[in-house]
Amino acid sequence: MNILITGVHGFVGSNLVKALSSNNIIYGLDIVAPEKEGVAKTFSWDELPQLTNMQINAVIHLAGKAHDTHNKSAADIYFKVNTGLTQKIFDWYMANPTPKKFIFFSTVKSVADHVPGDILTEECVPTSVGPYGESKVQAENHIIQSFAPAAMERPFHNFSDADVSDSFKVSDGSNKQVYIMRPCMIHGPGNKGNLNLLYGVVKKGIPWPLGAFENRRSFTCIDNLCYVINGLLTKDVESGIYHMGDDEALSTNELIELICEALGKKAHIWHLPKGLMNGMAKLGGWCHLPLNPLRMQKLTENYVVSNDKIKKALGVDKMPVRANEGIMKTVRSFTTE
Helix, strand or coil, X not given: CEEEEECCCCHHHHHHHHHHCCCCEEEEECCCCCXXXXXXXXXXXXXXXXXXXXXXXXEEECCCCCCCCCCCCCHHHHHHHHHHHHHHHHHHHHHCCCCCEEEEECCHHHCECCCCCCCECCCCCCECCCHHHHHHHHHHHHHHHHHCHHHHHCCCCCCCHHHCCCCCECXXXXXXXXXXXXXXXXXXXXXXXXXXXXXXXXXXXXXXXXXXXXXXXXXXXXXXXXXXXXXXXXXXXXXXXXXXXXXXXXXXXXXXXXXXHHHCCCCCECECCHHHHHHHHHHHHHHCCCCCHHHHHHHHCCECECCHXXXXXXXXXXXXXXXHHHHHHHHHHHCCC
């Protein structure tokens, strides 16, 4: 299979190349085009029209502007990159009769900055907050409007192969298939993700004062993500929107214990009264201290993402890597940095 990966030099792209290059021919589309092991050739975005004659069978669209946690990026950059490049590559895919599968990497942040209820499923109304999530929603909407417009009339914009016009066929006569992937925080060796701050606190031996809050969060191990993408490429999976995360959600206390285990340190978790900590956060808000109500909410809220739909679509019962194993692999990789 000939696979085109946009953003091929990024963290996810590099891991997908390692996972897929032994059985496929990989081409890249990126803003930089150095030689890369496992990639036959990387093209620039200006060279996209040349790819029409390359017999590309599948497109994996990773290129995008990542979430700036420091909020220093201008809003228009998100829309120019996350929305604009998606429109460009998807329009090329739709106009080209050769590629059958298109996989777009969106994010769970496109639908919910905070999880309503106990768990985030695909049946949720997008309520993104900020330009990062909003730009991803606009990209999703362009894909759905172009590929399965009837789905735009539904509350959750869910679509399937049944919504697709018979005119959207590839050269072998079969229908095109499109997948919108919404992973939660992706991590792996070489990429700490949002674990960086917590890792720094634990490494310095600073006690964690929020042990009384048993919040749980979902993560996406890069090995599980590569496993899912390989399944989408090799199996006849229904088009649609799919959330992605590991099977188990982990509490912050569990994360600290795993980091300490990897560092060979003893975990220092203080179970201070919730009322006391919330009061200190309010005081921090008044005095402009690091611990304020907004940061307190982020540190203690639940963000659990369901992966039931993608597992059912792939015909599997569980992901190959457990959440705690993935975290340990990631943490151990940067203890040597």
